Amino acid sequence: MKHFKITTENSRLSARDIADNFDDLHPPLDGAQAIVEAGRCLYCYDAPCMNACPTRIDIPKFIHQIRSGNLDGSAQTILSANIMGGACARACPTEVLCEEVCVVHHTEGAPVKIGELQRHAVDHLMAKGGAHPFARAPLSGCKLAVVGAGPAGLSFAHRAAMLGHDVVVYEAKPKPGGLNEYGLAAYKMANDFAQAEVEFLLAIGGISIEHGKVLGDNLSLGDLCTNYDAVFIGAGLTNARGLGVDGEDLAGVGDALEFIETVRVAEDKSSVPVGDNVVVIGGGNTAIDAAVQAKCLGARNVTLAYRRGPDAMTATQWERDLATANGVVVRYWAAPKTFSGGARVERAAFSTMRMDDGKLTPSGDSFELPADMVLKAIGQTLNSAIFSALKLEGGKIAVDAHYQTSLPGVYAGGDCIKSGEDLTVQAVEDGKQAAIAADNMLRAKRKGAGE
Amino acid sequence: MSDLGCIIGGIESINPFWLASAPPSDKKYNVERAFKAGWGGAVWKTLGVDPPVVNVTSRYGVHRTQDRRIIGINNIELISDRPLDVNLREIEEMRREWPDRVIIGSIMAPMDEEAWKSLAIKVANSGVQGIELNLGCPHGMCERGMGSAVGQDPEFVEQTTRWVREAVNIPVFTKLTPNVTDIIVPAAAAKAGGAHAVSLINTVNSVIGVDLDTMAPTPTVDGRGTHGGYCGEAVKPIALHMTAEIARQPETQGLEISAIGGITTWRDAAEFIALGAGAVQVCTAAMLYGFRIVEDMNEGLAAFMRDKGYRSIADFKGKATAQTVDWNELNINHDLKARIDDEACIECGRCFIACEDTAHQAIRIDAKPEGGRKFTVIDDECVGCNLCMHVCPVKDCITMEAVDTDRPYLTWPEHPKNPLRKAAE
Numbered sequence: 067m068k069h070f071k072i073t074t075e076n077s078r079l080s081a082r083d084i085a086d087n088f089d090d091l092h093p094p095l096d097g098a099q100a101i102v103e104a105g106r107c108l109y110c111y112d113a114p115c116m117n118a119c120p121t122r123i124d125i126p127k128f129i130h131q132i133r134s135g136n137l138d139g140s141a142q143t144i145l146s147a148n149i150m151g152g153a154c155a156r157a158c159p160t161e162v163l164c165e166e167v168c169v170v171h172h173t174e175g176a177p178v179k180i181g182e183l184q185r186h187a188v189d190h191l192m193a194k195g196g197a198h199p200f201a202r203a204p205l206s207g208c209k210l211a212v213v214g215a216g217p218a219g220l221s222f223a224h225r226a227a228m229l230g231h232d233v234v235v236y237e238a239k240p241k242p243g244g245l246n247e248y249g250l251a252a253y254k255m256a257n258d259f260a261q262a263e264v265e266f267l268l269a270i271g272g273i274s275i276e277h278g279k280v281l282g283d284n285l286s287l288g289d290l291c292t293n294y295d296a297v298f299i300g301a302g303l304t305n306a307r308g309l310g311v312d313g314e315d316l317a318g319v320g321d322a323l324e325f326i327e328t329v330r331v332a333e334d335k336s337s338v339p340v341g342d343n344v345v346v347i348g349g350g351n352t353a354i355d356a357a358v359q360a361k362c363l364g365a366r367n368v369t370l371a372y373r374r375g376p377d378a379m380t381a382t383q384w385e386r387d388l389a390t391a392n393g394v395v396v397r398y399w400a401a402p403k404t405f406s407g408g409a410r411v412e413r414a415a416f417s418t419m420r421m422d423d424g425k426l427t428p429s430g431d432s433f434e435l436p437a438d439m440v441l442k443a444i445g446q447t448l449n450s451a452i453f454s455a456l457k458l459e460g461g462k463i464a465v466d467a468h469y470q471t472s473l474p475g476v477y478a479g480g481d482c483i484k485s486g487e488d489l490t491v492q493a494v495e496d497g498k499q500a501a502i503a504a505d506n507m508l509r510a511k512r513k514g515a516g517e
Numbered sequence: 518m519s520d521l522g523c524i525i526g527g528i529e530s531i532n533p534f535w536l537a538s539a540p541p542s543d544k545k546y547n548v549e550r551a552f553k554a555g556w557g558g559a560v561w562k563t564l565g566v567d568p569p570v571v572n573v574t575s576r577y578g579v580h581r582t583q584d585r586r587i588i589g590i591n592n593i594e595l596i597s598d599r600p601l602d603v604n605l606r607e608i609e610e611m612r613r614e615w616p617d618r619v620i621i622g623s624i625m626a627p628m629d630e631e632a633w634k635s636l637a638i639k640v641a642n643s644g645v646q647g648i649e650l651n652l653g654c655p656h657g658m659c660e661r662g663m664g665s666a667v668g669q670d671p672e673f674v675e676q677t678t679r680w681v682r683e684a685v686n687i688p689v690f691t692k693l694t695p696n697v698t699d700i701i702v703p704a705a706a707a708k709a710g711g712a713h714a715v716s717l718i719n720t721v722n723s724v725i726g727v728d729l730d731t732m733a734p735t736p737t738v739d740g741r742g743t744h745g746g747y748c749g750e751a752v753k754p755i756a757l758h759m760t761a762e763i764a765r766q767p768e769t770q771g772l773e774i775s776a777i778g779g780i781t782t783w784r785d786a787a788e789f790i791a792l793g794a795g796a797v798q799v800c801t802a803a804m805l806y807g808f809r810i811v812e813d814m815n816e817g818l819a820a821f822m823r824d825k826g827y828r829s830i831a832d833f834k835g836k837a838t839a840q841t842v843d844w845n846e847l848n849i850n851h852d853l854k855a856r857i858d859d860e861a862c863i864e865c866g867r868c869f870i871a872c873e874d875t876a877h878q879a880i881r882i883d884a885k886p887e888g889g890r891k892f893t894v895i896d897d898e899c900v901g902c903n904l905c906m907h908v909c910p911v912k913d914c915i916t917m918e919a920v921d922t923d924r925p926y927l928t929w930p931e932h933p934k935n936p937l938r939k940a941a942e
């Protein structure tokens with residue numbers, strides 16, 4: 067567990083401290099450490115870890131390849147299942163995925179560090195450079211469009227290019243990567259890893275990205291359907307939810323994601339303004355990331371207020387421990403009531419909550435916290451207005467078992483559809499599977515056309 | 518109180534742990550440190566006829582497991598490269614300063630009576646308690662007609678042993694090479710030549726690895742390599758077998774054995790003694806970990822003997838020999854089935870895939886109603902081979918259970934399916 071440098075009674079953080087805080091959360095394993103760690107793997111048959119990975123990386127095999135000294139092959143094993151194996155190695159909550167079910171828990175009390183080993187292999191291959199590890203199938207002549215250069219869109223693009231298709235990716239933002247670039251905590255993606263990974267993935271060829279292209283603004287789904295053989299939507303969730311409480315529009319009250327993005331894009335993290343008394347509202351990993359990064363920037367007091375109890379919190383235990391170990395105070399059963407102050411927010415008032423017959427209700431008590439910065443981390447929603455042509459389900463784009471939307475030839479994946487979890491690794495799997503489905507569809511079509 | 522003292526070839530030692538003739542016993546400085554650490558004796562690094570040999574660089578290669586532990590060393594070093602008189606002077610000093618420890622002089626000479634005899638006499642005069650004949654080096658020396666070139670020819674083994682017996686009146690140990698098809702042949706030759714004991718094994722001829730960048734065997738000497746002598750933990754099973762055979766075959770029964778080969782812990786030593794060794798010698802373990810490993814060899818062996826009620830080494834020497842038999846004497850009617858302890862099982866699947874791919878397809882996987890998988894042995898298919906038990910990472914999770922077959926002890930010579938069956942009527 068990393069301990070960041072935090073502001074105390076009598077010390078402020080220096081720019082150097084802040085830069086250190088945003089360095090790698092887990093320092094990479096060196097070669098000798100990786101061999102020792104790999105030696106702990108039991109090389110399970112039909113391994114539980116592999117089944118717990120949304121992209122089904124052959125984990126025992128890639129770990130065995132680290133042991134045998136075949137690091138190139140190890141990376142190839144990982145990337146063939148998950149082209150963003152590098153980002154996933156850094157960002158996956160392995161404690162609830164592969165590492166949770168690793169049987170070495172039972173023999174040694176702690177799982178094999180699968181994520182760190184994965185990073186070791188992938189980093190090796192990326193640092194080595196040279197030719198892209200995957201070749202493209204004979205070109206199909208088909209052109210595919212992708213909306214959104216996040217993990218889902220890029221994974222789709224890579225797999226489609228590998229299967230022989232040409233791909234154009236339309237992206238609203240100036241940089242590719244989606245939340246890998248703008249959302250993941252900065253200390254998880256140190257050293258501009260997200261851009262390095264995009265560059266690596268594009269080296270397969272056949273993919274171009276057009277930035278500043280916004281679906282529903284200067285780009286229409288209808289045009290895409292007309293001009294391309296298939297379309298993939300990986301636009302994520304871009305609308306921020308509102309709390310609907312008084313004072314939400316005061317200066318100093320903002321969206322956690324915007325704050326995180328500001329941190330991510332800042333070259334010099336010490337230039338990012340942060341409050342002295344920061345209050346984060348929410349109970350997911352975004353709330354944790356915002357709270358911890360506020361601490362890393364030097365905020366004196368950071369309180370994470372969650373309206374339900376600990377059991378309902380979606381942030382993993384590991385993430386919660388990271389926050390509390392670094393001085394974040396977590397207040398459960400606290401629902402925001404009002405934010406108040408002068409020109410800027412100065413105080414946040416909360417109702418104390420309790421469960422009444424399975425219903426969350428105010429207990430009647432309330433409390434106030436000093437707050438010069440309030441960060442809302444209560445989830446993002448689909449910008450449904452731009453997807454009126456598609457069937458939606460539970461506020462997200464509806465897809466069938468082959469990731470096809472209600473419009474034939476239009477596929478979708480990642481956060482914008484209702485899959486398992488909002489995780490990078492799930493978005494990568496969605497994109498990969500959707501590309502395979504689209505490829506099957508195009509092949510069947512050509513066969514049908516008598517080619 | 519258990520007593521670690523022992524007598525081998527007529528020589529008394531305070532404990533059964535001696536340094537084998539090798540770099541650890543190369544000179545006074547080392548041997549003194551070893552005796553301080555607690556070693557009972559040392560077989561001095563092999564002495565030859567002057568002028569001393571010249572060694573090459575580098576000299577060692579190693580065999581590692583995947584987790585980088587060394588399980589074997591291969592060396593291309595020759596015998597002592599220091600002048601004979603320097604070695605003899607140091608031996609004399611050591612004998613004077615450490616009267617309760619054993620020093621054996623190891624010697625090697627060309628196939629010439631005069632050479633062997635005069636070298637043996639010179640070395641005996643330094644005060645050593647015994648002489649060991651090095652008939653083993655499988656590299657370098659054998660190209661000059663010495664070492665394993667002698668040890669592989671039973672006539673030479675008998676001859677050299679007899680020469681040395683005739684020359685000196687202290688105990689003679691003949692050190693055998695394992696690089697032969699049947700160890701009984703040179704062991705019997707040593708016995709015929711009058712050896713008080715045999716020491717074995719010397720190193721196993723080997724190429725330890727190939728450097729895939731330079732495409733040369735390792736260790737590499739200026740771009741080229743050669744075969745060398747393999748030793749350390751990995752050779753222990755070979756040495757155990759040879760020890761067992763010499764102890765139990767009629768031709769060599771009664772011949773005393775100073776066992777060598779991969780001994781690293783007290784347990785290894787105890788196994789050799791159980792198979793008939795009177796004492797042991799160690800080289801690689803000392804080279805890898807230093808002389809201090811003898812502390813636990815002494816303490817561990819004493820604790821084992823105390824636990825088992827053995828008052829002396831002689832009490833359990835050869836205790837496993839009677840149970841070491843030819844395959845033809847084993848009971849074919851004995852039956853075992855693997856048992857998997859569900860409580861202990863961590864569901865790694867290693868037993869399943871081992872049995873499925875390479876044994877008898879005798880393990881079944883069922884999905885558990887509560888999630889996870891249950892592994893069950895299909896008794897009808899299980900031949901009791903032990904493979905699953907060995908690959909299981911959890912201690913005692915898979916055990917082998919004896920099946921009560923009600924059938925009598927039956928050996929292959931008596932078995933109905935044996936076409937050459939001896940009629941049992």
Ligand SMILES: Cc1cc2nc3c(=O)[nH]c(=O)nc-3n(C[C@H](O)[C@H](O)[C@H](O)COP(=O)(O)OP(=O)(O)OC[C@H]3O[C@@H](n4cnc5c(N)ncnc54)[C@H](O)[C@@H]3O)c2cc1C
Nearest residue numbers: 214216217218238244245281301302480481488489490493
């Ligand atoms: C703060 C935060 C922290 C997180 N931390 C983790 C973590 O540690 N581990 C983990 O596994 N997951 C984490 N997640 C979740 C993870 O980031 C997402 O599940 C994943 O990025 C989803 O990928 P995606 O491709 O579906 O969407 P996104 O990454 O959101 O990418 C969507 C892309 O589409 C573009 N786009 C959107 N609308 C349009 C449009 N109209 N026209 C053109 N382009 C458009 C966007 O600019 C963006 O580039 C985190 C999420 C957040 C918000």
Ligand SMILES: Cc1cc2nc3c(=O)[nH]c(=O)nc-3n(C[C@H](O)[C@H](O)[C@H](O)COP(=O)(O)O)c2cc1C
Nearest residue numbers: 537538539563592651719748749778779799800801
């Ligand atoms: C570097 C090296 C040099 C050796 N030199 C000799 C030697 O001069 N004379 C000899 O009889 N045996 C020599 N041996 C063999 C050892 O004495 C011993 O028989 C062998 O290594 C097996 O024991 P171990 O597994 O404990 O090492 C040498 C072994 C090594 C590793």
Ligand code: SF4
Nearest residue numbers: 107108110115168169
């Ligand atoms: S569950 Fe653990 S031990 Fe088994 S294969 Fe996966 S990493 Fe290795």
